[in-house]
Amino acid sequence: MSEMKLTIGYDGYEEGKKMQEMLEELANSPAAKELTSLIIGDWGGSYENDSSEIVETLVRLNGAFPQLRKLFIGDMDGEECEVSWILQSNLAPLLTAYPELLSLTIKGSSQLELEPARHEKLEELVIICGGLNADVITSISGGHFPSLKKLELYLGVDDYGFDGDLETVRPLMETGKFPALTYLGLKNSEIQDEIAIALAQAPILDQLHTLDLSMGTLTDKGAEALLGSDKVQKLQFLNLSHHYLSDGMMKRIEQSGLHADISEQQDSEDEDYRYPVLTE
Amino acid sequence: MERMIVIGNPENRRTASLQRARERVGLPPAVVVPYLDLLRNHISLTEAAEQGGMLDGIPPLLRLDAPGENFDVERELIALGAPDAARDEGDDRLLPFGGRDDPQPMSVRAASALMEQRGRLYHPSQWFRGYGRLLARLEREAGAIWPTAGWLNAPRDIAGMFDKRSTHNVLKAAGVSVPRRLASPEALPDYDALYDTMRDARLHRIFLKLAVGSGACGVVAYQINPHSGAELATTTLAFDSFISKPPQFYNVLKLRRYTDRAVIRPIVNWLLKHGAHAEQWVAKAAYGDRTFDIRQLVVGGEACHSIARVSRTPITNLHLRSERMSMEELSLPQLVQENMRKCAEAALAAYPSSSVAGIDVLIGKDLRQPPSVVDVNPFGDLLYNVAYQGMDAYEWQMRRLGSGRRDIAR
Structure with a gap:
C-alpha cells in the first residue's frame, strides 16, 4: 500500500509548475509501479483551470500505475480554494481508463460531469461539494456500478449547484441499481428531511449496514419517519451528526436502541437559518 | 523589576493577572496608572511616580498595557485624536502614517458625545492617532523624570507594532519572513x-x-x-x-x-x-479538517508560551470561537517548531527597544517553507491557561526579566 499526494501551491503555480508534468514524473519513477493510492490536491489555480488536463494525463498514463486502486481528484481545503470554485470536468474517462480502480473521491462540483458512469469493480464513490448538480446525480443513478459498496454524495444547496429536488435523488434509493451497496450517504443536504422521509421505508435499506444523513438540515420531521421504520431499526449504523433535532427527539433516538450518531446538534429555531455544513 | 509602573485599565484582568504574578514572585505590587485618569488629566505620570515614591532617581520599570475593553478610554482617545484636540508639537511623531488624513474626522465635542454601542467601530484611525499622541506624551514625560527610563516596550515600538503597515515594513527590513504585500x-x-x-x-x-x-x-x-x-x-x-x-x-x-x-x-x-x-493569503497548514496559526510569546529575546488557534474558518483568532491547541497536541515536527520559535524571536528582535510581544506566526501548507509572521502584538501576553516551565506568562516575565536590568531591552 503506497499513497502519494500531488499538490501545487500558489508559488509553484505562479512559477509555472504543472500538474501534468508532476504526473509524468511520477509515472516515470520507480514508485509508480507500487502506487495504490493517488491524491490530486490543488492543481494550481484550481479556480481558473479545470481538471480536464489532469484527467487526460491520467488516462494517457494509465499503464504506468498498475496497482492504482484509490483516486482522489481535488483534495484541497478552503485555505487553497473555495470548494464551490474548484473547476472540475468530466471525470468518467478515469473510470474507463482504470478498470481496476476501487475507490474514487471527487471534491468540487463546478463543471463536474460523470458520463458515462460505468465501472465493473468500483466499490466506493464519494463526491464532496457544496451543491451537486442534477445531471451528475442522474448519471450515477442511471449508471452501471455492480460492485459499488459505498456511495456518499454531498447534495448541498441550490446556491452552490444543487439544482435538483427529491425526485432527482429518489432513483438512488431504488433497489437493483447498486446490488452490492451497503453504505448510502445522501448528506449535507438542504432537503435532508425529505430525503429521510423518502428513505425511511425504502427497500434498499434492507441491504445497507450504514445510512449517512449527516451534515444536513435534518429536523424532528425527518427523524420521526426514521424512528418509525423497522428497516431503520435494523441498520448497523445511522449517521445523523450535525442536525437540527430537538432535545426531546434526541432523547427518543437514544432510547430507541438505534446505533445513531446524533452529535453536533445545531441550535437554530429559525427555519431560514438552517444550513448544511458545507455550503460554499 | 523591583519597582514597576503599569499604565493600563485597572479593572482589566491583565492588570489583575500581573499583580497576582508579582505577589507570587515576592515583588511589591506595581503602581497602576489608569489610562482614563491620564486622559482626563486627573493624574500625570510624574504625580503617580511621586505618590509611589519613585522620584528618588532610581528609574522604575515602565509597562504599557492594552488600552482596550474600556469604552470611556476609547472615547477619550478618539477625542485626543481629533483635529481640534489640544496638543503639543511633535505629538504625532510616533505615528508611522501620521501624515495621512483621517477620514471624516470627529471634533473633540463629537467624540466626547459618543455613546457605547456593542461591537461598533467608532473611528479606528482617529482612535489610533489619539493613542499615538498619548504614547508620545508619556515617552516625553518619562524621559524628563528618568533620563534612562526603562520601558518594557518603548512607546515608539508599541505604535509601530500596532500599525500593521509599519510592522510589515519593519519585519521585512529586518529580514523576517512575512507574507507578500499586495501593494503599498x-x-x-x-x-x-x-x-x-x-x-x-x-x-x-x-x-x-x-x-x-x-x-x-x-x-x-x-x-x-x-x-x-x-x-x-x-x-x-x-x-x-x-x-x-x-x-x-x-x-x-x-x-x-x-x-x-x-x-x-x-x-x-x-x-x-x-x-x-x-x-x-498564505494557505495555512491543517490539523484534520481545520487550519491553524500560532501565537508565540517572546520575552527578553526568548520564545516561551505558545498556543495554536485552530479553526474551520480562514480567520483563526482567540476572540472568535476558535479552538486552542498546544504544540504537543498539534504534533508538529521538531524542526518546524524550532523554526517557528526562531521566526518569532527574530520578529521581536526587529524592535530592539521592546522585551515582550505576542507574535502571530503562520505555518504554510508546505511545512518545508519557512514560517512567516502575520502580526506583532505588543500586548500579546494575555494567554489563558498556558504555561511555560510551569509558569503563566506574567510570572514568567517577572522572573525572566527580573534578574537585574541586563535582560531588558534598552
Missing part, C-alpha cells in the same frame, strides 16, 4: 484600485486588515475569481446604511460571507480609508 498603502486608495491590483498581480486571495485593528477586528479574507468574476469576503465586519449619514461599521460574533460587490465595496473602502494592510 498609497497604491490602494479604494476598492477599484485593490481589485485591479489583485487581478493584475494575480494575487487573487488576500487578507485585508485594518492597520490598527487587534484580533479579528477589521480583518477580511478576500478573494476574487478570475474565471467567473465572483468575489468573496469573509469577515466579522458589518455595517448599517443610513440616508442622512455615513454607514456605521461594527463587528459581529459570527463570521459573514459576502459575495455581493455592493456590500464588499463599502467595507473595503472603509478599511482602506482608515488605513489597511493588504497581504497574500
